[in-house]
Amino acid sequence: MPHENDDPTLPGAAPPGRGVTRRSFMQTLGISAAATSALGGEREATAAVADDTPVLGPGPVPITLRINGKPHTRTVDPATTLLEALRVDLDLTGTKEVCDRGACGACSVLVDGRLTVSCMMLAIDAVGAEITTVEGLARGDTLDPVQESFVRHDALQCGFCTPGLVMASRALLDENPKPTLDQIKKGLSGNLCRCGTYTNVFNAVLEASGQTPIADAEEAMP
Amino acid sequence: MSEQRDHLPTIMPTSNRPINAGAALDDDTARLDAVAKVTGRARYARDRYEPNALFAAFIRCPFGAATLTGLDEAAAKAVPGVVDVKRTGDEGRYHGEPVGFVVAESKHALRRGLRAVAPKWKRGSVKTTITDDAGPIPATEDDVAEAIANADHVIEAVYSTPVQTHSALETHGVVVDHRGDTATVYASTQGTFSVRDGIGDALGLARSEFEVRCEYVGGGFGAKFGPGKEGMLAAEVARRHERPVYVFCDRAEEHLDTGNRPSSRTHVRVGFAKDGTPLATRVHTWGGVGVARRGGGARIPSQRYDLGSVQKTHEDVQFNAGGPRAMRAPGWPQGAFAEELLLDEIATVAGVDPLALRRRLDGDTARRAMYDLGADLIGWSRRAKTGTQSSVVRRGFGVGTTSWPRIPARAEAEVVVHRDGSVEARTGTQDIGQGQRTAMGVIAATKLGVPLRLVTVMIGRSSYPVGPGSGGSMTLPNTAPAMMAAALDARSKVLEHVARRRGMEANELTIADGYVIRGEERLVGWEDACRGLPDDGVTGRGDGRSGAAHRGEGTSAGVQFVELTVDSETGVIAVERVVAIQACGQVVSRKTAESQIIGGVIQGISYALFEDKLLDRNLGAMVNPNLEMYKIVGSRDMPHIEPVLWTQGQTGVRSLGEPPVVPTAGAIAAAVFNAIGAPVRHLPLTPDKVLAAQEGGAA
Structure with a gap:
């Protein structure tokens, strides 16, 4: 999914996880936090504001996260990871906390379509991004394939x-609709x-991508 | 209950395991809570963030042995949001031992409070392995010594296994919602009733005044019984503040202080005849129990093989580390690793096929048939003689065996049939991923004679009928007979009502496919039949004893075959294929049974190749308390795994927690020996050990 605001000349424009600097995300945050209620698009707002924005924290800061198509505004400690914001502040507990340091993938979500371990991203860094969690995959009672x-x-x-494996599988198939077994293992x-x-x-990923699951040997029972 | 919507059964046949077609009471129904789990709607204890909750965590010793000389409680209490700081001890005997705790209004305040207390420590000297303090091997009895001395061949060797942590993905923890005179306890536990029995005093409540709930549990593997220190802390703080309290270990704490599969060392001296038949075996084992008094050991001899006259002695050895807890077949994989590799070493010296040797030494009729099937499936005839390969990549085949007894425990169950035809199947036991919810539903529906979609399975609450903890493969063997009896009792009660209204005898009637049936005639549909029930329906009750007829006898025998390659230049092992043949009585749910066998194999591979809790020998601190340095097996290490459900001659219902994890590491070690011609006798089978064994013969 392309980022709508990839222009590196704009302040705070770097998408999350792509070389964002502390300064730039604080700017993004500051503007977003201030502008969210008044304006719809955080990133557009970012582009329009001068860069003398104060650095926020250490106290709680208001943020708006766009999750599964809906905006959620909360006041969070600036040290809050995206994972904690989802689970503790928003009670979206489908995303699991297991290692809390990016080693296990249990907290995987999609951030602007990109597979992201949410324990390694600050919530304030996710402002302005489109976040998809495991709760957002199914359409009503219709499950994602x-x-x-x-x-x-x-x-x-x-x-x-x-939940993490489901999200990783979804991200894999978004990128590679017919992965080989080796590509699945790697992915x-x-x-x-x-x-x-x-x-x-x-086998689930093979089938979800229209391929045949791996069959075991067939042998008559003695 | 909104979540019950997620538990509706969906029939989803799979065709990729033709060998298991028709093996189970239910072949095609998907795990009942699968939808709840893939959508994130399943709410585990760790997901309970109650409004107004406090968060608490332990202050822990960072070294193997240290005395607490300073703690800045004032600084911690000054942190905004910190509610309480308490020192509970001064001596740390292992990395991770609690010496106090902090309570705070949020996770952030808790973290800052834990930093602000800035404990000061004076380090002591540490012991970190079995060999630091192992006693000598006791004298060998004369007849055993003599038989070994007179044998044609003797092998004397030492085998060792590391400390393995359970590493359940949901860490240990409890959320207590205390409301003064009542409480709800959300526990990540393998034993609903073990939490109830252990936490009442800390809550200050009678057992009738609180309920334990564990609707979903993120893995256990043996370490999650009772409230634990996390539950006791949550209960104590919740009682004091009359607020919900959240205590969950982080990943490091989980590695340090929630139990482990203890390390082992096995010394074997075996004398055997020219054809490989063991005549006498002297075994001494040491178990590493950390600061615990006992709990170590390696089950060797396994008693699956005739090792001649055997003398076995054992010593538990203490060192500065957290104590062990039961882990999936406690002691058995350690023993099987040494025993299976030893058998292959004997076979190689004697020049016989190791599978043929096992056939000779193993009297179990089921396993003898499994050897034949497994050898065909894996292609044992492709196996080269040990020590004959000189290519860069060398291929190895190995075989290992398992067994597990039926362990009795008290279990009760209820099946409620409502006037609208809906059914509740109740047991307080827990589903830790093994499929208990699914198995209970399948049994209730099958025995009642109604479609599974009518059955709501209600599990994991201490207010439901009592049952065992999920350890020792005890859940299903005991709850299945109880649930069968409860369903049959409910069925008779429904039929009595139908018979009475129609002037018939209840024993003329039965229920099948959702109809009440007399002879060949469908008398009345299930829903219509239930409309004639009393207002509050009927309740069928069963316990493990009334369901005695549904119990099975014998052990859960199994055989696993492994095919792998070893790169002789890098020492890297790639397991390619595992065939796991497993008996477990009457299989209830095929999909969950297959999954549990596959899972046992995967944990066995992980144990064989990767896992090792490493302590710094000077500091006594664990150097890899995380999931990037404490390596567990991942997707790229996966072989093709073929679970085979053995149905021949099987009676009763048994569980699959322990048996499939027992033989895997031993079979892999045997296969590595077959490939490279030298045994690697120390788990994990890392490349350095493989290369060293290749260079210097036996390691």
Whole structure:
């Protein structure tokens, strides 16, 4: 998904996770926080404001996050990660906290279409981005094809890694609609599962991409 | 309950495992809570952020041994949002041992409070491994010593396994919502009732005044029984403040202080005949138990093989680390690793096929048939003789075995049939990912004779009928007979009402496919039949004893075959394929059973190749308390895994938690030996050890 404001000459224009500086995201934040209620688009607002914006914090700051198509405004501690904002401040607990340092993928969400571990991103850094969480994949009672094939192939046990694996699988298929088994293994290698569901996940992703799951050998029982 | 909508059964056949077609009571229904889990709607204990909640965490010792000499409680209390700071001890005997705690209004304030207390420590000297303090091997009995001495061949070797942490993805923790004279306890637990039994005093409430809930649990693997220190802290703080309290370990704490599979060392001296038949075996094991008094050990001999006359002794060894807890077949994978590799070493010395040797030493009839099936499936005939390969990439085959007994426990169940035809199947037991919710639904629906969509499974609450914790593969063997009996009881009660209204005898009637049936005749549909029930419906009750007829006998036998390659230049092992044949009685839900076998294999691979809790030998601190340096197996390490549900001669219902995790590491070690011609006797089988074994023979 292209970023609508990739012009590097604009202050605070760098999209999250792409070389954003502390200064620039604070600017983005400051403007966004101030402008959200008055203006619809945070990034446009960013571009229009001079760069003498005060650095915010250490006290709580108001932010608006766009999640699954809807804006949510909260006042958060500036140290709040996107993961904490989702879970603690917005009660969107489908996104799981497991390692809290980017090692396991359980907290994966899409930020402007890009797979992102939300524990490694500040909430204030996500202002202005379009965030999709696991709660936002299904359309009403209609599951995303990835979710549906996870259900069919029992690609989950305790389910704690599942939201992250679902998001990583979705992101993989968005980028590569017909991945090979090796590409699936590589594409999901940022996600850890402890119960041991990986091989069923591979089958789920194969099927969700219109391919045939891997079959076991057939042998008559003695 | 809004979440029940997510538990509606969906029939979703899969065709990629033809060998298991028809193996289960239910072949095609998807896991009942799968939709709740893939949509993020499943709410775990860790997801309970109650309004007005306090957050609490322990102040922990950062070294293997240290005395607390200073704690700046005033500074911590001065942090905005910090509510309380308490010192509870002065001595840290291991990295992660609590010496106090901080309570705060938010996670941020808690973190700042924990930093502000700035503990000062005086370090002590530490022991960090079994070998730091292992005692000598006790004397060998004369007859065993003599039999070994007189044998044609003798192998004497030491095998060792590391500390493995459970690493459940949902860490240990409890949320207590205390309202003064009542409380709700949301626990991430393997034992609903174990939490109830342990937390009442800390809550200051009678068992009738609070409820424990664990509707979803993010893994356990043996470490999550009872309220734990997290639950006791949450209860104590919640009671004092009469507010909800949230206590969950972070990932480092989870590695440090929530139990582990203890390390082991196994010394074996075996004497065997020219054909490889063991005549006498002397085994001494050491178990590393950290600061605990016991809990170590390696189950060798496994008693699956005849090792001649055996003398076994054991010593638990303490060092400066958190103590062990049960982990998926406690002691069994450690023992199987040593035993399976030893058998392959014996076979190689004797010049016999290791599978043939096992066939000779293993008297279990189910496993003997499994050896044949597995050898065909894996292609055992492609196996080169050990030590004969000189190519860069060398191929290895290995085999390992498992068994698990049926462990009895008290279990009760209820099946409520309402006048609208809906059904509730209730058990207080928990689903930690094994599929208990699904199994209970399938059993209730099958025995009642109605479609599964009519059944709402209600589990994981201490107000529901009592049942065992999910450890030792005890859940299903005990709750299945209870649920069967409850469903049959409910069925008879429904049929009595139908019979009475129609002037028939209840024993003429049965229920199948959603109809009350007499002979060949569909008498009345289920919903219509239920309209004649009393206002509050009927309740069927069962316990494990009344369901005795549904119990199985014997052990959960299994055999696993492994095919792998070893790169002789890098020492890297790539497991390519695992065939896991497993008996577990009457299979209830095929998909969840297959998944649990696959999961056992995957944890076994992880144990074999990667996992190792490393302590700094000077500081006694764990150097890898995270998930990037404490490596667990990932997607790129995955072989193709073929679970085979063994149905022949199976009776009753059993569980699959323990049996499939037992043999994998041993089979992998045997296959590596087959590939490179030298045994690697110390887990994990890392490239450095593989290369060292290649260079110097036996490691």
